[in-house]
Amino acid sequence: MEQTSDLTTVMPEVDAEGYLIEPGDWNEAVAEALAQDEHIQLNDDHWDVIRFMRDFYEEHQVAADARFVIKHLAERVGRDAQKKLFELFPYGYVKQACKIAGMRRPRAWSTG
Numbered sequence: 001m002e003q004t005s006d007l008t009t010v011m012p013e014v015d016a017e018g019y020l021i022e023p024g025d026w027n028e029a030v031a032e033a034l035a036q037d038e039h040i041q042l043n044d045d046h047w048d049v050i051r052f053m054r055d056f057y058e059e060h061q062v063a064a065d066a067r068f069v070i071k072h073l074a075e076r077v078g079r080d081a082q083k084k085l086f087e088l089f090p091y092g093y094v095k096q097a098c099k100i101a102g103m104r105r106p107r108a109w110s111t112g
Contacts, residue, residue, distance in 0.1 A: 002052055008023060011030065011033055012025035012026070013025070015104075015105065017099075018034070018037060018099055019098070019099050019103065019104055019105040020099075020102045020103070021104070023057060023102045023103055023104060025102070026054070026101070026102025030102060031050060031100050031101065031102065034099055034100045034102075035100045037069040038095075038096050038099065039093070040082055040088075040089070040096065040100070044101075045084070045088055046088055046089075046100075048072075048073075049069055049072075049073065049085070049088060049089075049097060049101075050097070050100060052064070052069060052100045053069065053070045053097065053098070053101040053103070054101055054102070057070060057101075057102075057103065063098055063101075063103040063104070063106050066085065066094075066097075069085060069093065069097070070080065070082050073085055082084070085097070086110065093107055
């Protein structure tokens with residue numbers, strides 16, 4: 001476990017690739033720390049995606065496939081939703097969005 005810089009919160013356990021071992025340990029301070037590790041400054045668009053992913057996880061107990069997130073984004077940004085997702089998370093949905101949202105690393109997924 002790792003101490004975050006100015007918080008008294010202890011970082012939950014992560015796997016070798018930096019994904020949370022237990023998604024239930026996630027909170028917004030953890031997301032901020034994970035985003036910082038990915039060199040992402042979270043803004044309202046990031047939080048919209050992350051909160052959608054967390055709500056989906058709570059309801060289905062599985063990480064949302066990228067197509068569900070793109071559909072969610074399309075309601076706000078229209079046809080450019082896929083492009084927007086990759087602008088927000090330039091190294092990929094699985095590599096960054098899933099990690100920051102506190103998901104376990106999805107297996108056998110494409111990054112698209």
